[in-house]
Amino acid sequence: MAPLVPYFISPEFNFVIALIVGIGFGYALEQAGFSSTRKLVGLFYGYDFTVLKVFFTAGVTAMTGVLVLGHLGLLDLNLIYINPTYVNAAIVGGIIMGAGFIIGGFCPGTSLCAAAVGRIDAFAFIVGSVIGIFIFMEGFGAFEGLYTANFIGAPTMGEMLGMSPEMFGILLTLVAVIAFILTGKLEDKINGRETTISKERKLVYASITVIPVVLIMLIWITPSRKEMLWNEAETAAQSADFEVKTMDIDQLAFELVHHSHEYNIIDVRDTAAFKTTIPSAINVPLWEMDSPAWTSVYKQPYKKNVFVGDFSLNVRKAAALARLLGDKDPIILVGTVPEFREVIFNPVQPAADADKHELDTFRFREDAKIKLIRMEERLKNLRQPVKKVVVKAEGGCA
Numbered sequence: 001m002a003p004l005v006p007y008f009i010s011p012e013f014n015f016v017i018a019l020i021v022g023i024g025f026g027y028a029l030e031q032a033g034f035s036s037t038r039k040l041v042g043l044f045y046g047y048d049f050t051v052l053k054v055f056f057t058a059g060v061t062a063m064t065g066v067l068v069l070g071h072l073g074l075l076d077l078n079l080i081y082i083n084p085t086y087v088n089a090a091i092v093g094g095i096i097m098g099a100g101f102i103i104g105g106f107c108p109g110t111s112l113c114a115a116a117v118g119r120i121d122a123f124a125f126i127v128g129s130v131i132g133i134f135i136f137m138e139g140f141g142a143f144e145g146l147y148t149a150n151f152i153g154a155p156t157m158g159e160m161l162g163m164s165p166e167m168f169g170i171l172l173t174l175v176a177v178i179a180f181i182l183t184g185k186l187e188d189k190i191n192g193r194e195t196t197i198s199k200e201r202k203l204v205y206a207s208i209t210v211i212p213v214v215l216i217m218l219i220w221i222t223p224s225r226k227e228m229l230w231n232e233a234e235t236a237a238q239s240a241d242f243e244v245k246t247m248d249i250d251q252l253a254f255e256l257v258h259h260s261h262e263y264n265i266i267d268v269r270d271t272a273a274f275k276t277t278i279p280s281a282i283n284v285p286l287w288e289m290d291s292p293a294w295t296s297v298y299k300q301p302y303k304k305n306v307f308v309g310d311f312s313l314n315v316r317k318a319a320a321l322a323r324l325l326g327d328k329d330p331i332i333l334v335g336t337v338p339e340f341r342e343v344i345f346n347p348v349q350p351a352a353d354a355d356k357h358e359l360d361t362f363r364f365r366e367d368a369k370i371k372l373i374r375m376e377e378r379l380k381n382l383r384q385p386v387k388k389v390v391v392k393a394e395g396g397c398a
Contacts, residue, residue: 037105049183073225
């Protein structure tokens with residue numbers, strides 16, 4: 001399933017949804033006539049362009065849906081898998097599949113659709129596909145050089161053409177409309193007929209065409225939910241009216257020593273700086289704070305979140321963003337992570353004539369230092385990866 005945000009579809013339920021969607025997809029293919037070889041090969045002979053029209057319609061609809069859901073923050077576009085592109089393999093594979101499509105009259109998906117309604121030629125096509133898969137699998141060593149040649153990563157069409165996703169979306173929609181018009185005229189010419197479209201139907205077609213263009217234009221000119229969220233957090237952090245709880249270095253050290261289970265210490269610095277941090281802290285870089293992987297942390301009802309870092313403004317931004325994402329009462333550390341470590345891990349011996357408060361503070365820091373070092377060592381050991389020992393299997397066939 002798509003990476004919807006928040007994850008309101010559990011991984012276990014994904015298979016049930018996939019089954020239902022698969023049944024619906026197969027039904028739609030069969031109703032569109034895609035179980036008929038005549039309908040499918042009509043694309044190559046020019047007398048029926050239903051396949052092209054269906055694929056363009058599906059592409060434009062899916063593309064518009066992805067852009068809209070991503071813009072509204074309901075879909076994490078960074079988690080969408082894009083097939084890696086091996087140019088040579090794509091060209092050769094496209095030629096083989098195209099030839100198979102023309103000769104057999106099916107593609108892999110439509111062959112299964114046709115087999116489901118009992119078409120014998122579809123079963124023959126599926127058997128041929130399985131044989132082809134077996135040959136490729138067993139002979140991969142011979143094909144590997146061709147298969148992996150000319151790898152260009154996983155670019156999108158917009159990236160390849162040097163344009164934004166919205167610009168490409170409008171371009172694809174216009175190309176689809178032009179393709180529909182031209183293929184309709186070509187169908188009429190090859191089939192020796194003249195199709196007339198009423199004004200009412202033309203109005204319907206025009207309205208359907210305008211919908212994705214308008215939606216994509218709105219996406220293009222309006223800020224996304226992510227942009228609005230960050231702008232609001234930045235404005236709040238810079239405002240003098242932004243009220244947030246604070247905790248000084250000694251207070252945080254005391255809470256960690258006595259009540260560490262009640263707090264999430266969230267270090268918003270980058271990963272490189274996080275190598276030296278406050279004991280028990282987790283690293284959530286500021287620019288990743290709105291990631292779905294972390295939003296559940298801010299909403300924990302039985303834990304308080306303390307945001308720490310190197311710059312006061314970044315910590316305030318993190319607290320403001322966390323509040324927008326569901327943390328009702330974030331806390332920020334007054335001081336930086338290096339200052340915390342310097343004060344607690346290197347306490348300064350007070351002067352001989354120091355008052356009781358200074359002496360008590362020093363003794364507290366000395367005690368906290370010992371306990372926090374132990375905590376740090378214990379957590380460091382817990383975070384070590386599990387060592388896997390590979391044991392060679394013995395026995396069996398020689």
